[in-house]
Amino acid sequence: MQPERIRIRGCFRFYVAIVCTFLLASCGGRAYIYEAIESTDLRTRSQSQTEETVRVAAALPGREETAAIFGVQLYDKGVQPVWLEVQNNGPEQIRYAPVGTDRFYFSPLEVAYTNRRSFSKKGRAEMNRRFDELAMPRYVDPGETRSGFVLTHADYGAKGFNVELFGPDESFSFTFLLRVPGFVPDYANVDFASIYPADQIAVHNGDDLRQAIVDLPCCSTDENGAETGDPINVVLIGDGEELMYTMLRGNWTETSVAEATGMKQQYLFGRQQDAIFRYQKTLDDSFYELRAWLAPFMAGDEWVWVCQVRHFFRSALALTRLDPDVDNARNFTLQNHLYAQSLEKFAWLSGREVVPVESFWTNLLRPTYFSDGYRVVLWSSAEPYSILDATLLGWEDPPGWNQ
């Protein structure tokens, strides 16, 4: 009798469990819970800019703040809300255009829809209402201040974006550069002031500067300074902040060393790079990578960054492969700066290490790359600089560029 009873009890429990699961499933999951935006310090930590009669403030909520305000974790789905506040002190209504901030911005109800799973029917309705209410309004009337979020594609380092506003006969354009809370790029840990003792930093101008760049090592090395690595093919001139702006405007993203693991380490001046940026191509997994080292000399009162730019792509074996045409990566970087309107002037210098393309494919001991040995020097400008105004200095003739 005893075992039979136990079996019945077990069965009964099993059925109860099934019925409970079914009930839970049919009443459709959890309620939608969120916190008021006032629970964060977004407004107080926002950056603010004013142009004539219009003031715009912007702030980025971090992962946890986003989850609290929106009730779901948006960063996990690649969505990053940007908080905006627009104050219109002009006489005319102005219009905010979200495509100016992100060409492929998400609509509020679209993001709510993709996050609807696990919420009850009532929860979903509340979520739709909440997302709609949090959206940045399109129109701001005279004398009015309006705020809200625009939902953009996530950037995990710093985020550079524009806020474009239009009135009947005028337009206002703002550029913001905000750090995403919680992300620490490599160079944030580098104390640039202490890399070189102040009395050891030389200051060069004109021909001296040119000679100092010519004298830079041809290539990076391994940790012991022995083996010859890949070429040093770009020199950037500008202070740290300026460099950041120009890179972000050219769609480069900050990368941490952790992300670059698996890549061979590169040493120059006896240390690894001070900063890494990547330019990810949109439709495949190939990318350009720029490694920068602060140089032990300055160009007048501006800092000099010695860089190595290379292009990597996924080869047939699903391995990342260095594009042997390293000059292509250098030429891309120049064009990228020109098109991002970040280049004030530039110059070419022929280097010492030429690896001829003619023998590249026929050489039995094939080198890892070929190069004309040229180096391009870029003076970056934080203020937009028209592509037509960028000056080519007459240091040396440009190489007979191939791609």
Next chain:
Amino acid sequence: MEPVKKTDNRSLVRRYIALLLAWTIISIGCATGFDPKPIESVLFRDRAQTQIEAGIRVTAAVPSATESRELFGVSLYKKRVQPVWLEIENSTQETVAFMPVGLDNNYHSPIEVASLNRSRTARAKAEQYFFQNGMNLQITPGETRSGFMFTNLDEGTKSFNVDIFGEDDAWYFTFFIQVPGLAIDHYEIEYESLYDEDRITDFDEPASLIETLEQLPCCTTDKGGQNQGDPLNLIVIGETEDLFYAFIRAGWDETEVVTAASGFKTAMSFITGGQYRYSPISSLYVFDRRQDIAMQRIRENIHERNHFRLWFSPMTFQGKPVWIGQISRDIGVRFTWKTVVTHKIDPDVDETREFLLENLAFNQVLEDFAYVRGVSVAPINQPRQNLTGDPYYTDGLRVVIWIPPGTVDMEDIGYEEWFDPEN
């Protein structure tokens, strides 16, 4: 014991021989890899277009999928790579540079494309071949240079810029080149023959046009005209060629007519979540016919796209054709009783309408705009439904968009106060 061991050995030997044979077959198969045809024998340059501006001549041609395979021995289109052939002649007194980034800021390097070859020996050959056929960036005075750029794939119409810079000058060329291979829906329609000439009304005064636009049907219908679908929230005024130029410039893709092959491509991208940018759009009806033009702008994958449909109306305004249309944003895929799988649309259809306006403005292809009524209001708490049962709400307005021939700076966009959306 003995005999058993013997058979073991024998079967091992057989296995090795089989393995060796398989290996040989595989490696022979791979080694046949790279076999490009000389460029003269592939006739894609019959479709070349030439533009000349102040001493610089640019000729451009785009090989189709088949022609690309012949030229480069690899199915480049399958890898979403599209070669563009350029020839640049410099008759000026200075050295000029061509900027690939202006043509496609995510262009592929020749060696990257060559590495699509799987066999090692073929790859080395291919790398050299692709590199040598790449486009040179610098053109000295009196010189003519030609070569290929490897761009990201656009089927249908390939639109691109060729930017050339000298010391103090710049030359900008814009090309629109049709690439054979897609059955694009609007290529099949002869707009002129849609209506008899005496049925087309030309409006000269805004007042009478506004009145007529407000009386057009609120929504699209199904084929029988019984059930109402998505709201007709779009009026476009402009010549047909200008429309295509504008929309392609603003990043919209043409769509393929529904055929068995296109259905297969859509199904594959649905399964893999990949990008099939020319996926057909289902038919909705106005004026008793399905849409004349459908275009879409893919975001992350096929579940997320904005699309619009346009119908050529029997009206012109100050001599220019008037189109009526519908725009919505797909935000996901859901299952229905009627069509099994359908796209779920963003219920806030006005948001998508305003997106189109701003998208055109930012791409400098908006001349003027206005609003008219005609859809009738559906408030957020009393949404209406389209044909597949998706709810939507709207302020009931249609946006009227004038498309310019060429481009218009953002500062010069006009606004007609036909109806104020804020009141």
